[in-house]
Amino acid sequence: MPDVPNKRRRLCASQDLERFEHQTEAASISQDPCSRCSNVAWSSITEELASSLDKFVASDKDSTPDQFVADVDESYQELASSHCQICQLLASLKISSPDTSPCSLRAVSAKWLFMRKQLKKHSDLMDTALLYIVSKEGQGAADNRKHLGDVLAIEPTNERSPFLSPHRIDVKSVDYDRVTDWLHYLQPLDVLDYESREITTLPSNEKYAALSYLWGTGEYKDNEEPPQVIQDSMTCIKQDDPFKGEKLRRMGKIYSEARFTIIDAAGQDPSLGLAGVAMPRQPQAHALTNGIQLSYLCKPPREEIAASPWATRGWTYQEGFLSRRRLFFTKEQVIFQCNNMSCFESFTIPMKALHKRGGSTSVKNPVLRDTEPLLMKRMKILDHLMEYRILSFFKTQNSWYHFLGNPIDPNRKHIIIEWYHLEPAVRRKDFPSWSWTGWGGPLKFTSYHTPDYELRLIPKAGEPVTFDEYIQSCDKPQSLSMEPFIRLTGKMTTITFERLQWSTNTEMSENTSIAKRALRDGAWAVLTIAENLVSYLFLYADDESLRGKAGFNLPVIILETGEQSRGKNMVVLVLRQAEGYYERVGALITRSSLDSCVMPVVNKDASGRWSTSAHLNEADKHLWLDRMKEDSVRLK
Structure with missing residues (x-):
């Protein structure tokens, strides 16, 4: 990559540069450790991990071989204000950890996180120990995530690890050589001629790079100097172009066919330029001890990326979604991502450990999740569709149909109602409650195609129709005109809900099996399983008015009993009766494993003893199901 012109490499104001340089000096913390940090044998952690890892691999276990380093019971504020420089560094790890619960500092092998089953093939590579903070109550275990951030790397000062080498980030300048290496590892890169800095017609056989950024509210005309981020990235579509509309319609093609896309994940608008190119970055903390x-x-x-202004806009999300290769410029570092690997400016790992072949045909997730290639299964697309409300991607998908704005996969029709909110959402009265369009807030999908109910759509004229009948009509010149109603037929009853305060109930907190589950306070459904057993299911409320409510009854209809679904997953839709129809207000969910993000089933026997289970065993024998009656409801 050629040298960047000084004009494009200029930093912000001189006082900002001085501030960043001062922060960089402060980020290097190295003396006066406390008694706890002094007593940790930092130099032996990597060696001990390597020894235990060899035994772990030989035993062929499936968990993660991490080890305890030290107790870290202080809060983030206590760590950050400590006189101990290492404690100040640990504060960086405590931010996303449970701040009020006792925690421990643990070490895990970087080779294990990145190589796993290929460890024996790369036994010649030296290891690097990664440190992370985890709640003693079991939250955030190492085998549940691959550590890209909120970790410290232990690095011997006299010998850099050839496997994972922490890289000291220059706050003033991107490491262009490393970025070039990432791009060249996949295939040779043709450098664009940007000397004239003019937007010209692209020859059909030319390679090009794209730019994804947040335009903001400013106006930029031809006689003005282009915004700094455009100068940094060389090219973009002009916002005042008379042919802008036609070009915007081609954005999907432009971004999907670009060699790579440069994404400004740090700026509020294009005036500041790219972090590390025209704008200094946040310093990287480090410490030296013994x-x-x-x-x-x-x-x-x-x-970092999800919190950026870039990630809040559906249009820029689409640009990242469609791009095959993405260069994220964040406030801290540059990140490269493609279908086969992710690379980071903050540390170096051999490409053979990062690169995973065979992922080029899958749709990818433009928000980084872990160290694996960022592939996204077809149904995962719906999760992001819910978050960003992007329907344009499906316009060219011949196998998809739409019902009142809801995408329908002919093979998984029931996804239009089998979803739930993690937190109560805001109701949009102009849209039906059974649809995700009727609510504002993040959601997740349940099971997809093991329904224990019948769903029909209601046209403005004629009898209710099945999904197949509706889809057939969509292929005709004159399709059906539909009402915002659906008709559900299935097993119904009324359920009592109680408000349970697990956090303040001493009887429950003394039960270790309950306390370790970190159960949520709120409304829980009361289900009589047998004469001596009652089970409680957490209400994932759609309606925010149910958040603090206690002691109420609501009708429910079973979507899935769990008898047909893999893992015995149960889905129950919670309703509220209106004038002539019902509205959806929440859902009850069970999963096949206690490791699931879904709240477990909580059981209470005749003696008052509490316990948890993943799902309701032998659901067909439950007393609460005896009250069920087959019925039909109109849902709006």
Whole structure:
């Protein structure tokens, strides 16, 4: 990559540069450790991990071989204000951890996280220990995530690890050589001629790079100097172009066919330029103790990118979604992502450990999640569709149909109602309650195609129709005109809900099996299983008015009993009766495993003893189901 012109490499105001240089000096923390940090044998952690890892691989276990380093019971504020420089560094790890619960500092092998089953093939590579903070109550275990951020790397100062080497980030300048290496690892890169800095017609056989950024509210005309981010990235579509509309319609093709896309994940608008090119970046903290260097590997990329203004706009999300290769410029580092690997400026790992072949045909997730290639299964697209409300992607998908704006996969028709909100949402009265369009808030999908109910759509004229009948009509010149109603037929009853305060109930907190589950306070459904057993299911409320409500009854209809679904997953739709129809207000969900993100089933026997289970066993024998009656409801 050629040298960037000085004009494009200019920093912000001189006082900003001085501030960043001062922060960089402060980020290097190295003396006066507390008694706890002094007593940790930092230099032996990597060696001990390597020894235990060899035994772990030989045993062929499926968990993660991490080890305890030290107790970290202080809050983030206590760590950040400590006189101990290492404690100040640990504060960076405590931010996303449970701040009020006792935690421990643990070490995990970087080779294990990245190589797993290929460890034996790369036994010649030296390991690097990664440190992370985890709640003693079991939240955030190492085998549940691959550590990209919120970790410290232990690095011997006299010998850099050839496997994972922390890289000291220059706040003033991107490491262009490393970025070039990432791009060249996949295939040779043709450098664009940007000397004239003019937007010209692209020859059909030319390669090009694209830019994704947040335009903001400013106006930029031809006689003005282009915004800094455009100068940094060389080219973009002019916002005042008379042919802008036609070009915008081609944006999907432009971004999907670009060699790579440059994404400004740090700026509020294009005036500041790219972080590390025209704008200084946040310094990277590190510490030196007894000849051992501890380096903070920056914030988790997923959190950094998801919190950026760029990620809040559906249009820029589409640009990242369609791009095959993406260069994220964040406030801390540059990140490269493609279908086969992710690379980070904050540390170096051999490409053979990162690169995973065979992912080029899958749709990818433009928000980083882990160290694996960022592939997205077809149904995962719907999760992001819910978050960003992007329907344009499906316009060219011949196998998809739409019902009142809801995408329908002919093979998984029931996804239009089998979803739930993680937190109560805001109701949109102009849209039906059974649809995700009727609510504002993030959601997740349940099971997809093991329904224990019948769903029909209601046209403005004629009898209710099945999904197949509706889809057939969509292929005709004159399709059906539909009402915003659906008709559900299935097993119905009324359920009592109680408000349970697990956090303040001493009887429950003393039960270790309950306390470790971190159960949520709120409304729980009361289900009589047998004469001596009652089960409680957490209400995932759609309607925010149910958040603090206690002691109420609501009708429900079973979507899935769990008898047909893999893992015995149960889905129950919670309703509220209106004038002549019902509205959806929440859902009850069970999953096949206690490791699921779904709240477990909580059981209470005749003696008052509490316990948890993943799902309702032998659901067909439950007393609460005896009250069920087959019925039909109109849902709006």
